Amino acid sequence: DVERSRGLGDVYKRQIQRVDYSDTISLAELSLPPIQDATASDYVLNPYLLDGAFQSVLMLAGKKAEPGHAYLPFALNAIRLHRPLPNQVWAYAEIAEGSEGNELIYDILLCDAEGVVAVEVTGFRLRAAKTKAAEYTLNYFRPHWEALPEVDIVGDDTIAPSVVAWNAVALERFQSVWPSAKEALLATEDTDWSQQNWNECDALLLLWPLVEDATKVFTTIASISRQLIRQRSSKGCRLVCLVEDVASLSSLEGFGRALMLEVPAITFQLVEYRGAENLEPCLEVFRRSWPQRKDLPVVTRYDERQLKQKNYLAIATPAEVTSSTVIRKSGVYLITGGMGALGYALATHLCRNHSAKVILTGRSAPGERTESAMQALTALGGEAIYRQADVTALSDLEATVAEAKIRFGILHGVIHAPGINRDSLLIKKADEDALAVIGPKTIGTCHLDTATAAEPLDFMLLYSSTAAVMGNSGQCDYAYANAYLNNFARERTGRVETGQCYGVTLSIAWPFWKEGGMTMDARISAMLEQNLGMISLATDQGMTALETILISGGPEWTVIAGDADKISSSLIAMQTAHLKAPTKSKRGSKFTTQKVSANDRSASGVVNGCLLYTSPSPRDLSTS
Numbered sequence: 001d002v003e004r005s006r007g008l009g010d011v012y013k014r015q016i017q018r019v020d021y022s023d024t025i026s027l028a029e030l031s032l033p034p035i036q037d038a039t040a041s042d043y044v045l046n047p048y049l050l051d052g053a054f055q056s057v058l059m060l061a062g063k064k065a066e067p068g069h070a071y072l073p074f075a076l077n078a079i080r081l082h083r084p085l086p087n088q089v090w091a092y093a094e095i096a097e098g099s100e101g102n103e104l105i106y107d108i109l110l111c112d113a114e115g116v117v118a119v120e121v122t123g124f125r126l127r128a129a130k131t132k133a134a135e136y137t138l139n140y141f142r143p144h145w146e147a148l149p150e151v152d153i154v155g156d157d158t159i160a161p162s163v164v165a166w167n168a169v170a171l172e173r174f175q176s177v178w179p180s181a182k183e184a185l186l187a188t189e190d191t192d193w194s195q196q197n198w199n200e201c202d203a204l205l206l207l208w209p210l211v212e213d214a215t216k217v218f219t220t221i222a223s224i225s226r227q228l229i230r231q232r233s234s235k236g237c238r239l240v241c242l243v244e245d246v247a248s249l250s251s252l253e254g255f256g257r258a259l260m261l262e263v264p265a266i267t268f269q270l271v272e273y274r275g276a277e278n279l280e281p282c283l284e285v286f287r288r289s290w291p292q293r294k295d296l297p298v299v300t301r302y303d304e305r306q307l308k309q310k311n312y313l314a315i316a317t318p319a320e321v322t323s324s325t326v327i328r329k330s331g332v333y334l335i336t337g338g339m340g341a342l343g344y345a346l347a348t349h350l351c352r353n354h355s356a357k358v359i360l361t362g363r364s365a366p367g368e369r370t371e372s373a374m375q376a377l378t379a380l381g382g383e384a385i386y387r388q389a390d391v392t393a394l395s396d397l398e399a400t401v402a403e404a405k406i407r408f409g410i411l412h413g414v415i416h417a418p419g420i421n422r423d424s425l426l427i428k429k430a431d432e433d434a435l436a437v438i439g440p441k442t443i444g445t446c447h448l449d450t451a452t453a454a455e456p457l458d459f460m461l462l463y464s465s466t467a468a469v470m471g472n473s474g475q476c477d478y479a480y481a482n483a484y485l486n487n488f489a490r491e492r493t494g495r496v497e498t499g500q501c502y503g504v505t506l507s508i509a510w511p512f513w514k515e516g517g518m519t520m521d522a523r524i525s526a527m528l529e530q531n532l533g534m535i536s537l538a539t540d541q542g543m544t545a546l547e548t549i550l551i552s553g554g555p556e557w558t559v560i561a562g563d564a565d566k567i568s569s570s571l572i573a574m575q576t577a578h579l580k581a582p583t584k585s586k587r588g589s590k591f592t593t594q595k596v597s598a599n600d601r602s603a604s605g606v607v608n609g610c611l612l613y614t615s616p617s618p619r620d621l622s623t624s
Helices: 002-006 010-015 034-042 047-056 058-064 168-177 214-232 252-262 276-288 341-354 368-379 394-408 431-451 476-497 522-532 539-552 564-573 598-608 618-623
Strands: 016-021 025-031 071-075 078-081 088-095 103-111 117-128 136-147 162-165 184-186 203-207 237-244 266-273 295-297 299-303 306-315 332-336 357-362 383-388 413-416 459-465 504-510 556-563 576-578 591-593 614-616
Touching (some): 047 117, 203 214, 214 266, 252 476, 266 295, 266 576, 332 341, 368 383, 394 431, 476 504, 476 556, 522 564
Parallel strands (some): 162 184, 504 556
Antiparallel strands (some): 591 614
């Protein structure tokens, strides 16, 4: 999908039907849209098609371009017109001799379907624009809800969804509000989703029951989505989840964002409401906003008799780090996942700057590596011990907390920083791999909360990821798990306010880090910087952000380093899904997927909103 993969506008989406490309050549199919047919005969050299040919070389530009530079059309040597252009042409482009970072040169042939050359373009040049260097800052964002204007019902509203419900009462309420709905399924825990026939389903609405088991929620939505992918990935489908606002269900936001990056033909929406009594009024309001529009909010919430859209608001001046930091001198802190890169970086910061006493946990058995690591932390001025613990086992965490209190007398704070990645596309991902990713961040968080419920904590800090708010191709499970941390922090804040537990609760969605954590190669880093304005987070920046947020308070934060304006614009754009009209699959398109590293797969969705790493098979190019 060229329009999504390179950020071109709608006009180019209509011109360019497909592009096959390698490192040095590209072959693009171009055609005039029906609206242009009436004026097509007015042109010998149609500027619409010529411009499409120029745009098609963008697929090659990344091979020679300097990272971080914008390129503009600058000049060309010659255009030779051999015959008028037909309404459908093929543009064959190759990188010409003399191309270098500052100036990229291409030769282009425009041919008809039989391969007869109609137009020859030589020396088409793109030149790097001189741009003002961006000012990179540490940027903070928090969720913000804005009222959506109501939309009147258009016509007879024939495009109604099929519905799946797990509760007969909820299904009856839905059918009373939405009598024009198509098929209805009353599901059970034993429903075999692989047997559902959604071949003709343009829109599917899921009326979720109140389920607090995150693993059950994930395996269910994953099974439903796989069936939609099998049956609708070439045709398009709108998938809507109507849920009560609890962590296990609200976290479908992360899943949906990642799903749309993997399968652009599926448009995902999450609609939240609070309390069973609000299901019917929520349905009524959502029903009025249903008529299909091009742009749809990804996450909405029924509140105060209206729908509100979730956005992310930049916080320009969060609290500054002062001597009155929340972190205590010689304080006692438990860090789960402490032997991971980010957990250990935090332990280093606490010991060096606050003479902290830290208890680090991990899955590995103690050994020379852990002993050496504890000695290094103690040498910085703190005191450190390591304990093997599985965060998905409540008994392990209870034993660790008890030992920490015996050793140090008290526990001042908890940092939950486990992380496992098993990246692969959802259609191929095994449930056991997904649950291995989800468990430490969902089950582990709940167990940690239970094990420390009676402790007078200053804070509980959860390490989340920007995958939760931006999505990431190949990481539906990881995005869901991190979104769970964000929502859990919000829920626990409410329980602290009613005296059920102690300590400020915060979840920080971290980006890529320069040292440790999820890192990436220089090529992907340059793409993120150029497209989204994001740069990798330095460790000292991360520690500054952490202490700043601890002072500022509030349950949900996102931290991103880079160009503030670009990042803000990108986050705003990601809050809206673009509805794809149902289409029939196009026969004859054959693409093969390159083998890429896990880091490449992770960054691909963030950079361009879909999987970029496709290349034509040799047969595609030779046949064409």
